[in-house]
Amino acid sequence: NAVDHAISSMPVSSVLRPFLIGNRAEVKQMCITEYNEAETMQLFREQERREGHREGLKEGRQEGIRGTIQILRGLGLSDPQIKSAIMQQYDLSDETADDYIYR
Numbered sequence: 001n002a003v004d005h006a007i008s009s010m011p012v013s014s015v016l017r018p019f020l021i022g023n024r025a026e027v028k029q030m031c032i033t034e035y036n037e038a039e040t041m042q043l044f045r046e047q048e049r050r051e052g053h054r055e056g057l058k059e060g061r062q063e064g065i066r067g068t069i070q071i072l073r074g075l076g077l078s079d080p081q082i083k084s085a086i087m088q089q090y091d092l093s094d095e096t097a098d099d100y101i102y103r
Helices: 002-008 016-022 024-032 037-074 079-090 094-102
Strands: none
Touching: 002 016, 002 024, 016 024, 016 037, 024 037, 037 079, 037 094, 079 094
16 A cells, blocks of 8 residues: 555656556565565666657657658649648648648
8 A cells, every 4th residue: 555655646747657657566566575676677677668669659750751741842742732642641630730741
């Protein structure tokens, strides 16, 4: 109960809070048994890798969309044509496509 209370009462802005909530069972088990610094650091590294991978994919996708827009503009396509192409290619909403083209 103490572990649940400690995790739940952490400030929402805490960097550790999402990790601890997402790994609550492992955190409780570590607290009940024995703290192992090497294991704990490994859990943190794995979490960072997962989050970093998602961010990297997101950034790569954004760069791909921007690059596609530049290429299509270079080929002389109009903004409505480009919008239609990126919406189809990247499965974007109308609003998201506008954000890429007009901002």
